[in-house]
Amino acid sequence: NPAEHPSFQAVLSTVRGQVQNYLDKSDEVIAEVARTAPAGVSERMTKLIARKGKKIRSTILALIATSGETPADESRIAHACAGIELLHLASLVHDDIIDETTMRRGERTAHVEWGNKVAVLIGDYILSQAMRCVIDEESREIPLILSSAANSLIVGEISELDHTGNMNLPLADYNAIIKGKTAALVEASAKIGATIAGFDAERIEACGKIGTHFGLAFQIIDDLLDYGIGATNLDKAKFTDISNGLVTLPLIYYFESVSTEEKASLQALLKRAADPGVAEEICKRLEEAKAFDKAKETALQHIADAMEIADTLPMTEHTSSLKSFLYAMAERGN
Numbered sequence: 001n002p003a004e005h006p007s008f009q010a011v012l013s014t015v016r017g018q019v020q021n022y023l024d025k026s027d028e029v030i031a032e033v034a035r036t037a038p039a040g041v042s043e044r045m046t047k048l049i050a051r052k053g054k055k056i057r058s059t060i061l062a063l064i065a066t067s068g069e070t071p072a073d074e075s076r077i078a079h080a081c082a083g084i085e086l087l088h089l090a091s092l093v094h095d096d097i098i099d100e101t102t103m104r105r106g107e108r109t110a111h112v113e114w115g116n117k118v119a120v121l122i123g124d125y126i127l128s129q130a131m132r133c134v135i136d137e138e139s140r141e142i143p144l145i146l147s148s149a150a151n152s153l154i155v156g157e158i159s160e161l162d163h164t165g166n167m168n169l170p171l172a173d174y175n176a177i178i179k180g181k182t183a184a185l186v187e188a189s190a191k192i193g194a195t196i197a198g199f200d201a202e203r204i205e206a207c208g209k210i211g212t213h214f215g216l217a218f219q220i221i222d223d224l225l226d227y228g229i230g231a232t233n234l235d236k237a238k239f240t241d242i243s244n245g246l247v248t249l250p251l252i253y254y255f256e257s258v259s260t261e262e263k264a265s266l267q268a269l270l271k272r273a274a275d276p277g278v279a280e281e282i283c284k285r286l287e288e289a290k291a292f293d294k295a296k297e298t299a300l301q302h303i304a305d306a307m308e309i310a311d312t313l314p315m316t317e318h319t320s321s322l323k324s325f326l327y328a329m330a331e332r333g334n
Ligand code: FPP
Pocket: 087, 090, 091, 092, 094, 095, 098, 099, 101, 123, 127, 150, 151, 153, 154, 157, 181, 182
């Protein structure tokens, strides 16, 4: 019943509304960074930031930052959110170059508009400004968390590249890749929020784990969307991963469960996955082997793990919003 189970988008809007003042302030910080950038950067960065993302990471940051007993420091939260969103944006500019993606957030990607050389440098500028946003008089923890997250993104991305075309990608490597390229930034958002909330080290770690599980679930669901699983017609293009030689969870589960012959047969099909008819056949085999169901179950298990940890946090209005957010995420995966 859709009325009882609001969509992920609907819950995201409601929950985001509860921290809207921080997100608006963060947008102002970001706009100021773009406005005061030198010629050559300012106009291009202004164009990029006009394309709004979902702000999932900064919403999580602000929710956790305001769930403690200490009164919220609006400017500190806004600058932290700006740092997270800018790091995310920089990584997307670079990711689209690497993946040769032509559209992002409904617009032409940066490298399509300005060429690879300029797009790399715009991404670099945004990355360095992300770090600058979180330089903090009060603690050195937040810049440390953000720069570690940037390192993880880079290492995750390199590992993904190193494994491109590897049809025997081990589960542990897949997990390490998505932990690095996606979950690390959500983990950082949660930990920065927890640091601002004034939580002790143990609770900061717990929040980090909520972020990690959320991020892992998010990427697994995203990888399923690439097969058209759980997709609405508004979602991204199908079969880009298999066409690009990217092995994700459904394939790993399929290979684990079938005979050597079936495995070889699918690997042969994967070489021709750019053909939509072949991609559909691959999908059919994964479906029959319940590989999609199994991947969905894994995503739901991550959500359940995140929920369990969320239950150990002090119960405030914002922790309960965090839980509805997690719950909606699980619904998205159903
Ligand atoms: C999107 O994943 C991309 C990422 C989650 C991270 C990309 C990270 C880098 C390029 C390296 C780090 C860069 C900086 C500036 C620190 P995807 O390609 O699977 O998803 P998509 O469909 O959104 O493109």
